Amino acid sequence: MDMTLWNLFEILGTGAFAASGALMGIRKRFDFFGVLMLALITAVGGGILRDGLMGNLPPLALRFPRYSLLALVTAAAVFLSPRPVQRLERLIQVLDAVGLGAFTAGGGLLAIQRGFGEPFMVVAFGLLTGVGGGILRDVLAGEPPLVFRREIYALASIAGALLLLPLNRRMGVEAALYACFALVVSLRLFCVLRGIHLPVARKG
Structure with missing residues (x-):
């Protein structure tokens, strides 16, 4: 597997998640430490929750802290100069999808490798890793979580995760990873560009 390319995807995604957490903290008038912590939780919180439920302890974000450090550096940069980042909203959406x-x-895939190979668990752990940090960000900031507000976000994650198990069995790890990745990113960006949302219930 071309881990250099995959690591690049993870780096871009971590930076985008951290930037979204930092911007949320700035909007909520958090201090410097608060902005750093909100960005860190957004970037690696989902993975920490996943590892805790799997019994994969200490969590990978603590054992291999490069992505945690990247999130903190990104948050500090956004805190010091938020306006240029705010003007890159569309780019951040793309990187967030990545x-x-x-x-x-x-x-x-980690769920499969650690023996949690049932389809529901693979999807659940993939979903938790993808959206868990964003949910924690919104809850800590006092906002209704994005994934509960019409956005095709969690559903894109679920759709991609559903591919992992059958493709991993038939075509191997690399094909499964990239197929899942491609479906999630393309579905998320397609819905953003077309303004497609989930329906909401009518009042009364």
Whole structure:
């Protein structure tokens, strides 16, 4: 597998997740430490939750802290100069989709490798890795989580994770990873560009 390319996807996604957490903290008037922590939780919180549920302890984000450090550096840069980042909203959405795809695929594959090979568990761990940090970000910031507000976000993660198990069995790890990644990213960006949302219930 071309891990250099895959690591690039993870780096871009981590930076985008961290930037979204930092911007949320700035909007909520958090101090410097608060912005750093919100960015860190957004970037690696889903993976920490996943590892805790798997019994994969200490979590990978603590054993191999390069992505945690990347999130902190990104958050500090956004805190010091938020306006240029805010003007790159569309780029951040693209990179966020890249992160969602990479983390969904990576989380689901880790579940398979650690013996949690039932389809529901593969999807659950892939989904948790992809969206868990964003949910924690929104809850800590006092916002309704994005994944509960019409956005085709969690569903894109689920759709990609569903491919992992059958493709891993038939075509191997690399094909499964990239197919999951490609489906999540393309579905998420297609819905953003076309303004496609889930329906919401009517009041009364």
